[in-house]
Amino acid sequence: MTELNILYFASLREALGCSGERLSLPEGVSTLGAxxxxxxxxxxxxxxxxxxxxxxxxxxxxxxxxxxxxxxxDEVAFFPPVTGG
Amino acid sequence: xxxxVQEADFDVGAEITALSAGRAEVGAVASFVGLxxxxxxxxxxxxxxxEHYPGMTESALAEIVVEAQGRWPLQGVRVIHRYGRLLPxxxxxxxxxxxxxxxxxxxxxxxxMDYLKTRAPFWKLEETPEGAxxxxxxxxxxxxxxxxxxxxxxxxxxx
Numbered sequence: 400m401t402e403l404n405i406l407y408f409a410s411l412r413e414a415l416g417c418s419g420e421r422l423s424l425p426e427g428v429s430t431l432g433a434x435x436x437x438x439x440x441x442x443x444x445x446x447x448x449x450x451x452x453x454x455x456x457x458x459x460x461x462x463x464x465x466x467x468x469x470x471x472x473d474e475v476a477f478f479p480p481v482t483g484g
Numbered sequence: 485x486x487x488x489v490q491e492a493d494f495d496v497g498a499e500i501t502a503l504s505a506g507r508a509e510v511g512a513v514a515s516f517v518g519l520x521x522x523x524x525x526x527x528x529x530x531x532x533x534x535e536h537y538p539g540m541t542e543s544a545l546a547e548i549v550v551e552a553q554g555r556w557p558l559q560g561v562r563v564i565h566r567y568g569r570l571l572p573x574x575x576x577x578x579x580x581x582x583x584x585x586x587x588x589x590x591x592x593x594x595x596x597m598d599y600l601k602t603r604a605p606f607w608k609l610e611e612t613p614e615g616a617x618x619x620x621x622x623x624x625x626x627x628x629x630x631x632x633x634x635x636x637x638x639x640x641x642x643x
Contacts, residue, residue, distance in 0.1 A: 408535060408537060409607035410607070413618075453621075457540055460537070460543055461540070462603065476537060476605075478537070479607065479618065480621030481601075481602065481604060482601075482608045482618075482619045482620070482621050483534065483536070483565060483577070483600060483601060483604050483605075483606025483607070483608070484518055484576070484597060484600050484601040484604075484606070
């Protein structure tokens with residue numbers, strides 16, 4: 400697998416108008432934070448991912464900080480802070 | 485230890501009974517049931533829809549249970565969390581813990597709920613007369629979870 404599988408949940412999914420996508424790892428992107436920045440730069444609704452917005456993330460279904468590495472084949476998810484229970 | 489993420493309701497009595505069935509060493513079962521309230525943050529709530537992250541939600545809950553088992557001597561743990569559209573009064577979540585003594589059972593039950601609130605990927609959408617809106621995460625939930633981190637450090641220091 401050479402692509403990332405990216406998932407979006409809850410209010411973030413609604414703001415982006417998309418529940419997920421497959422994406423070739425953009426050149427120069429090797430961390431979750433860099434990927435987030437790359438996506439936010441698409442403009443319009445994607446600003447919901449911009450720095451300063453309250454966004455959490457997971458890599459391969461584990462909560463991860465934005466300094467976490469991302470590699471082709473990873474499942475990455477972006478979502479708002481959780482509100483279960 | 486058993487974790488379920490499901491749309492269906494659950495039988496609280498049966499779950500509590502199962503936690504001690506055939507285990508004479510169990511002296512205490514503590515349980516928590518979370519329900520949909522008819523009001524949240526001043527708004528009337530007509531319904532609530534819970535979204536989750538299939539796969540990660542189950543593993544996050546299992547990880548929380550394993551952490552609880554590492555902190556207290558537990559004979560049984562059961563966690564059930566529902567998803568989908570729920571009406572006020574309906575059950576959302578069940579946490580049941582069996583142990584030899586009540587202290588561990590009470591503490592582990594509260595610990596699992598506090599961690600679930602901040603670590604398990606669920607999101608609530610409330611339907612109100614003004615429209616549907618996503619529930620914001622509460623700082624008080626982060627504070628509730630972080631007090632266990634402090635006590636964990638205290639435990640480490642005693643070792």
